[in-house]
Amino acid sequence: MYRDELENHLNQLLDIPRFQDYCPNGLQVEGRCEIHTVVSGVTASLDLLQAALEAKADAVLVHHGYFWRGEDMRITGIKKRRIALLMNHQINLFAYHLPLDAHSQFGNNAQLGKKLGFVENGRFGGQDIMMQGELKVSMSLAALGDQISQTLLRRPMIIGDPDKTIQRIAWCTGSAQNYFDAAILQNVDAYLTGEISEQNVHAARESGVAFIAAGHHATERYGVQALGNHIAQEFGIQHQFIDIENPV
Numbered sequence: 280m281y282r283d284e285l286e287n288h289l290n291q292l293l294d295i296p297r298f299q300d301y302c303p304n305g306l307q308v309e310g311r312c313e314i315h316t317v318v319s320g321v322t323a324s325l326d327l328l329q330a331a332l333e334a335k336a337d338a339v340l341v342h343h344g345y346f347w348r349g350e351d352m353r354i355t356g357i358k359k360r361r362i363a364l365l366m367n368h369q370i371n372l373f374a375y376h377l378p379l380d381a382h383s384q385f386g387n388n389a390q391l392g393k394k395l396g397f398v399e400n401g402r403f404g405g406q407d408i409m410m411q412g413e414l415k416v417s418m419s420l421a422a423l424g425d426q427i428s429q430t431l432l433r434r435p436m437i438i439g440d441p442d443k444t445i446q447r448i449a450w451c452t453g454s455a456q457n458y459f460d461a462a463i464l465q466n467v468d469a470y471l472t473g474e475i476s477e478q479n480v481h482a483a484r485e486s487g488v489a490f491i492a493a494g495h496h497a498t499e500r501y502g503v504q505a506l507g508n509h510i511a512q513e514f515g516i517q518h519q520f521i522d523i524e525n526p527v
């Protein structure tokens with residue numbers, strides 16, 4: 280398929296004009312016009328790009344691309360090496376940040392909820408990105424931690440009483456620890472996100488709402504995979520997700 284066709288499809292599907300984001304969404308680096316093979320990954324790191332090159336990808340699809348607000352705008356050092364690899368090999372880079380977190384079907388939050396058995400019954404927070412809902416089967420905080428470990432293949436950091444029963448939960452993938460206060464106001468038993476900050480520990484202890492830090496990378500693997508599988512089915516192109524291990 281043609282690159283322009285793919286870009287239009289993804290931009291419309293993810294409704295990118297709806298979001299105020301910290302980076303441009305859509306085609307970030309232009310490569311060849313025709314796309315047969317797409318590699319997806321969480322972050323457009325050099326390791327992912329090299330793996331995509333080996334896989335003969337025409338396009339790379341990621342959640343974390345380039346050109347973040349406030350960063351050094353020069354194309355030097357790490358950024359030069361990444362962009363040079365893409366341009367030297369005519370590989371397109373597509374990046375979708377907040378629109379991919381939020382999408383009701385292919386989004387990181389929707390996909391993570393599905394994986395962990397959370398049933399969404401509402402949204403909250405800025406731009407309606409965060410989800411809240413209930414566990415299909417309520418369980419203790421300790422049991423939920425075990426289930427998350429087994430599903431995400433990474434042990435979460437948990438602040439809270441292990442014996443507390445968890446029924447209502449709010450969640451947001453990635454680094455959404457700053458939304459913990461908003462989650463506490465939703466009257467949930469636990470809040471799950473990727474990363475944790477020092478002050479979250481105190482807020483968890485004092486509110487009684489458990490905090491689960493399940494990994495920024497680990498919680499954001501699933502949206503881009505679902506989106507890649509969708510375009511493979513829809514357009515008959517090859518798609519492969521490549522997981523570049525990241526402990527954070």
Ligand SMILES: [Zn+2]
Nearest residue numbers: 453454495499
């Ligand atoms: Zn992220």
